[in-house]
Amino acid sequence: MLRKPDIGRVFHALGDPTRRAILEQLSRGPVSVSQLAEPLAITLAAVVQHLQVLEESGLVQTAKLGRVRTCSLEPGGLNVAAQWIEDRRLHWDRALDHLGKLLDDDEK
């Protein structure tokens, strides 16, 4: 069962440039761990470690088929982050509207 991704873990995972590069590559389609490592110029062990953080935060899913582990983007993690940001922007827009009305009333 998939738990709802933890917002803190998601943003922490997104704070690292290598993990963002992994997500940028995975957003173009699923690839194997070794294909993922190739353009990153880091060791396979480092990639696996980053993948673990991404998997635990709900941003990536991996599945082993025979001897190959394939990684895919898991939209759940991105959705949680996008929703948190959207909520802040909504509240902020409302706060600005409210301030605007207060100023209007002051002028009357």
Next chain:
Amino acid sequence: MLRKPDIGRVFHALGDPTRRAILEQLSRGPVSVSQLAEPLAITLAAVVQHLQVLEESGLVQTAKLGRVRTCSLEPGGLNVAAQWIEDRRLHWDRALDHLGKLLDDDEK
């Protein structure tokens, strides 16, 4: 002049629960630093430190008027994060469409 917020800094700043709590409060409207500190149950010095990270990452603006420093949400930082996430989701949707078409062609 406002530089475009750095995506790594923005996500790093969002990874901390106290900084997210600050942004949640600021999204409801500008407040002074001491008003901000009150519900957080941390020292004023800690709040100031978090505010500095938020300001440097383009998520918050502060302005001093007389003896009071007022903090406001700065939507630029959130916009950069939202855009990065949106780009990933767009690419991913396209990748899924492409995979779907390949499977359809296979079946024919």
